Amino acid sequence: MESINNHSESLFNGHIETALRAIIILEAFYPDSLDLESISLLDYFSVHTGDINGPPSLHPAVSSRVGEYRVRRRTIQDSLSILIRRNLATVIEDKDGIRFIAADDSPAFIKLLTTQYNSTLKDRANWLASQKRHRTNLFLELRTYITTHTINIQFDEGFQIA
Numbered sequence: 001m002e003s004i005n006n007h008s009e010s011l012f013n014g015h016i017e018t019a020l021r022a023i024i025i026l027e028a029f030y031p032d033s034l035d036l037e038s039i040s041l042l043d044y045f046s047v048h049t050g051d052i053n054g055p056p057s058l059h060p061a062v063s064s065r066v067g068e069y070r071v072r073r074r075t076i077q078d079s080l081s082i083l084i085r086r087n088l089a090t091v092i093e094d095k096d097g098i099r100f101i102a103a104d105d106s107p108a109f110i111k112l113l114t115t116q117y118n119s120t121l122k123d124r125a126n127w128l129a130s131q132k133r134h135r136t137n138l139f140l141e142l143r144t145y146i147t148t149h150t151i152n153i154q155f156d157e158g159f160q161i162a
Contacts, residue, residue, distance in 0.1 A: 019079035026102040028125035033099035041142045
């Protein structure tokens, strides 16, 4: 039995919400496995699909939203650990490094996620997976978007690039 920590968990964009997004993403991309960077990109773009001319975004289009991608890596790592402990995701180590894939129990678990938000999130993850099947450079395009918009935000906020 796991102990309960006394620290408070953020309801929004915390470990649980991020784990739910990650398992929905992994299931949408199954049988493909994904590395941490790909999951991080997909985590961002699953809620900001409007940024890449997809369906309307689930989360608001605030000006500094691209910064979300930069600060969420640790939360995503912790969330993947939760999924692995619950047998919802599996780690694969291969020549490309460490990758993650939806486990056998994930489809049944995902069927339990019936809120409107989760249904829409599933649609967005499936849309991204279909984009991957049709656009071989999808992850490069997503990384380019993040890089370009991070630079734009830095200029908008008055930061200088060394």
